[in-house]
Amino acid sequence: MLEKRNPIAVGEAVQRVMAYAFSAKTERVALQEAYGRFLAEDIAADQDVPAFDRSPYDxxxxxxxxxxxxxxxxxxxxxxxxxxxxxxxxxxxxxxxxxxxxxxxxxxxxxxxxxxxxxxxxxxxxxxxxxxxxKRSFEAGTNISYKGEDVQKGAILLEKGQYINPGVVALLATFGYEQVPVVRKPIVGVIATGSELLEPNEPLQPGKIRNSNAYMIMAQIERAGATAKYFGKLSDDLDICIQAVKQALQQVDILITTGGVSVGDYDYLPAIYEAIGAEVLFNKVAMRPGSVTTVAARNGQLLFGLSGNPSACYVGFELFTRPIIRTAGHHPQPHLRREQAILGADFKKPNPFTRFVRATVFYENGQLVAVPSGFDKSSAVSSLGGANALIVLPGGSRGYEKGRQVVVLLVEDMQGSEWPWDKIEKSYKL
Amino acid sequence: MLEKRNPIAVGEAVQRVMAYAFSAKTERVALQEAYGRFLAEDIAADQDVPAFDRSPYDxxxxxxxxxxxxxxxxxxxxxxxxxxxxxxxxxxxxxxxxxxxxxxxxxxxxxxxxxxxxxxxxxxxxxxxxxxxxKRSFEAGTNISYKGEDVQKGAILLEKGQYINPGVVALLATFGYEQVPVVRKPIVGVIATGSELLEPNEPLQPGKIRNSNAYMIMAQIERAGATAKYFGKLSDDLDICIQAVKQALQQVDILITTGGVSVGDYDYLPAIYEAIGAEVLFNKVAMRPGSVTTVAARNGQLLFGLSGNPSACYVGFELFTRPIIRTAGHHPQPHLRREQAILGADFKKPNPFTRFVRATVFYENGQLVAVPSGFDKSSAVSSLGGANALIVLPGGSRGYEKGRQVVVLLVEDMQGSEWPWDKIEKSYKL
Known part of the structure; x- marks a missing residue:
């Protein structure tokens, strides 16, 4: 079972996934429900603002x-x-x-x-x-806000893909968008695999652990702008698994599985992909954690095989699945926002591959500083709570010292990056 | 009607409001519904992690x-x-x-x-x-992840007030929190005032404008972590207004009105506060926009009288109402996050008072840069869409040049600041 896999670069892996990007449908929601969604169409002014010459003062x-x-x-x-x-x-x-x-x-x-x-x-x-x-004269035009001075009728105010924040809601109200064209949220299915998994409501048993990845991923799906649909845990029986995956694929736009992608005896995903005729885009990425992250496609539909390791699962979603969800929502910058930061603490772990380290970023006098979230053992769920970024550390060194310039990718962010991988690879000569 | 009002400093105004801070109740929601809420209780580990000595490798x-x-x-x-x-x-x-x-x-x-x-x-x-x-020997302990190595049973993992992000969801799942104690969202009522206001579904009429503030504020309420309840527009009849405000107060934790707080002939709010026996905490703040922002309290319940001007309304909510909502949710840093930034464009408008300028902040090589969102006419709704921060500009100058250090307050942020006003006042000697 020790199949040989060839690792590919992260940017190359993302590119292979992006070839399967799709656009979500449009739906209309009441203005009061539009906050937090993404615009599905460009929004034009239905009137001049001001709509008439008006007085800015009493x-x-x-x-x-x-x-x-x-x-x-x-x-x-x-x-x-x-x-x-x-x-x-x-x-x-x-x-x-x-x-x-x-x-x-x-x-x-x-x-x-x-x-x-x-x-x-x-x-x-x-x-x-x-x-x-x-007691004095006034020139013509004094204290008059002229019709169309702020916005002219027909002008494009907002572009599709725009995140709807309170300021955008104000604009939509001003221009009479009682119903707002928003991106229909893609439906992302989640299936957990692993005989060791207990649901959060099950009592602990020797040798077993609670299934945290599925719930974490569902929150990541929601954060990215999609709707999660949970199919529970895969059976230990391969034939039943194959049927379960096939049926799930019919109900979702994208399917994520967690676990089962390693090369261990209990890792069914490769066999499932083969059985359902899915083409494996890659099954090894030159990165840590998450080297076994696998993505496959079947009739144009993406299957993300994320690692069962919590950090790897988290990182795999943010790097590979998130840009597909954001692109479905017409977002022009679907990837994680890339920024330069100062490493705020030593990170001494040597590693031959590019490493994505969960981190907390903050500003110090307006300068972005990134501190790894605790000891980055890939199994340590406890450090995930405070993380709002991933530090990208290039491979092949003996670790990094505090004060070094690093690239960070921000996970709690609506703005995103266009295509960060060239720049990241250039920064680090990956 | 030209009543004399005494402006007070922004920090002093926020302090007067914070004296009425309250704590929201707790409710339990399913783990799948917990993303985006705030924890109402400290969360302790119900088990060691790992729960048993385990192997990190095959x-x-x-x-x-x-x-x-x-x-x-x-x-x-x-x-x-x-x-x-x-x-x-x-x-x-x-x-x-x-x-x-x-x-x-x-x-x-x-x-x-x-x-x-x-x-x-x-x-x-x-x-x-x-x-x-x-072909070699191994020491005792090689490749064993020991019970309790990551987290020990009983340890406090997360503190109440914590925003529930995907990493926090993972922790809650790991520790069996199928039901999560979250902050019950405070209910914030919104009443619009102004004879000139049309709802977004009404056709335009000469002299009238669409009501954008109420919808904007409802999105701001949601962003801050509360639930908005819209009571529509106040009548032009004072007695009917008084009854409407009284009735609304019974259904909400906090009541916001937009408009009607100036000293014009049509501004009813001062009369309403008097009629219902609300104590006015302040009705003039040394700031622009929003100098007429008024806050009153009645039987411990806060009434925010925000300006009818869209920018003033936006700023008034973020400075005064948001920290009350965040405090209700046990958040230890309820105020807008304060950071230093570089002014990214000239802002030449002279002003005797502290000014809050809507702005877009971004990083340039890890350094925070703030660019005012267009021409900051206080009526210009069009510049609100892209804003993710407020630049704080001290009063009493001839304007500011690009490159200057400024204080910014971040509005799209979950982290917040503890009490920014001393530092802001010190930065600027307000």
Whole structure:
């Protein structure tokens, strides 16, 4: 059973997976449900903003020409002929030496071409008629926000693939998108393998461990922007496994299995791929952890065979599965965001292969620092909790010292990178 | 109506709000639903990890003493008496010169104290009995992951208030938390005010604008970790408004209104606060935008009167409401994360007050750079979409030049800051 496998570079492996990228369908959801989704279409302005000439301040709308002679010594007086609250309009033409009291956001009345702020005016009444006077002149256009000044009707405001944050929600509301075209979340199936696995509700038994990978992966799937569907644990019987995988494939866009991809006697995945006629894109990657990560395709559908080791499973999903989910959502930067950081602690473990070390990144005076999350034993689930990045460490050395420049990949991030692998390989001459 | 208001410093305003902080209740959700929530209790290990001495590799479990004389010239032979897959156990005592074939993750059989990796062994059979031989000796403890090596039973793994990311989900699964104690999301009511407001499904009318703030705030509420409840738009009739606010207060933990807090003739909120007996904590803050932000309290319940101006509304929520929501969720760092950044573009607008400028932050060679999101007109909704931070610019200058060190507050972030205001005020001598 000691099959010989040829490791390929990480970038090459990602490239082979990306050849099977697909686009998700579009669905429409109510604006209130759109937060956290991804736009499935470009969004255009259905109106100018402002939609009309409006006042940015509380004050008086006037004809600027009437203010021309105003001075401290010779104030000019206006008759106040009306008042406009925001949302109301003044429908008559404003005439010579007339002014209209106007509130912030209200529409400039016909005839007026300037707004005088309230604090620059003097108010008084004569025989129940309101007047106001000013002590300086104002140019045409003073304190007017013009129609279309911020956004012109028809302009593309947001591009498809955009993550819908609160600011995007505000834009969608402004432009009347009561229903929002969002990316239908791809459905990603999860199957666990391993006779040693207990579900979280099962009592511990000698020799067995709880299945953490399936639940972790389901959260990663959700974070990436897809919906997880859990099929439970594979049987120990190969024929039953084959049927289970076939049936799962019919219900999902992508299928992930955890475990069973090593070369041990109990690792069924290679046999399953063969039985269902899936083409193995690769089954060995020049990286740690996760060297046995396997990806196969059957009728264009991807099967991710992630390692049963928790760290390897985590890393495998983020490097290989995440960009497929983000691409399905039209995201132009589907890969993990790549940044430079300073290594914040020694990492002395020698390793012949590129290593992805779970890490916590933070800023120190605006400079990104990455600290490996505890002792990076590939089985140590305990260090995963605080991790928000992976440090990429090139292989072939005796370890790395604090202070070194390293590449990090950010996992809690909506922005992403376009294609980080060339740059990563160049940084490290992989 | 030109009431005189005394502006207070931002830090002082936040402090007055935080005096009304409260803790949310706990609820239990299935592990599969826990991603994205906050832990309501400390989480302890219910078992050692590993739960038993186990093998980190595929190989053979042996008694190390039996290998003592092994060399290339004089290999030592072991009789293979059994095989253990992960999840299974070997229940007999292993005797002198016996070995057990063992898979990654399986439990070390009784009597053994070392594992020899598969690739360091030679296998052969004699009369259908399997044997293996090795060419070197192994010390006791070689390739054994000891019980409790990673985590000891009873250890606190995660503290309450922790954001539940995929790594945390893995930990919860490992330790059998099929049901997870999470923070019950506080319910935050939203009421819009303003005669000029149309809902997103209403056709445009002269002088009117669509209500974007309420939808934006609902997304901000969700991002902060609470549930939004929308009560629609307040009537123009003061008595009806008073009843509406009273009724809303009974259904929510916190109430937010947008608009109506200026000193204009149409701004009802001050009258409503008075009518319902709410104590105004402040109604003027030395900042832009959002100087009219008002917060009141009634029977310990907070009423946030955010400005009707979209930027001011956005900023007011993030500075004042978010830390109350995060504190309700036991988060030890409830405020926006404060970082140093380099100003990535000139910001030439002079201003006597501290200004919060929506911005996009990104890294350049690991250094945080902040670029103001377009022209920061306080009405310009269009610049909000890309913003992921607020640049804090101190007042009293003629503007700022590219390259200057500035303080930024990150809005798309789960980590937060403890109490940023002293440091911000110190950075800028506010």
């Amino acid at each position: 004050g008086y709308a006037i004809r600027s020409i009437d203010s021309a002679t105003a001075s401290a010594e010779q104030p000019v007086t206006f008759k106040v002929v009306g008042e406009i609250g925001a949302g109301y309009t003044y429908d008559e033409m404003v005439e010579e030496q007339q002014a209209v009291r106007i509130m912030t956001g209200a529409m400039i009345p016909q005839g007026c071409d300037a707004v005088v702020m309230l604090e620059l005016t003097q108010m008084f009444e004569i025989d129940d008629q309101a007047y106001m006077s000013i | 190989g053979y479990a042996i008694r190390s003493i039996d290998s003592a004389t092994a060399s290339a010239e004089q290999p030592v032979t072991f009789k293979v008496v059994g095989e253990i897959g992960a999840g299974y156990t070997y229940d007999e005592m292993v005797e002198e010169q016996q070995a057990v074939r063992i898979m990654t993750g399986a439990m070390i059989p009784q009597g053994c104290d070392a594992v020899v990796m598969l690739e360091l062994t030679q296998m052969f059979e004699i009369d259908d009995q399997a044997y293996m031989s090795i």
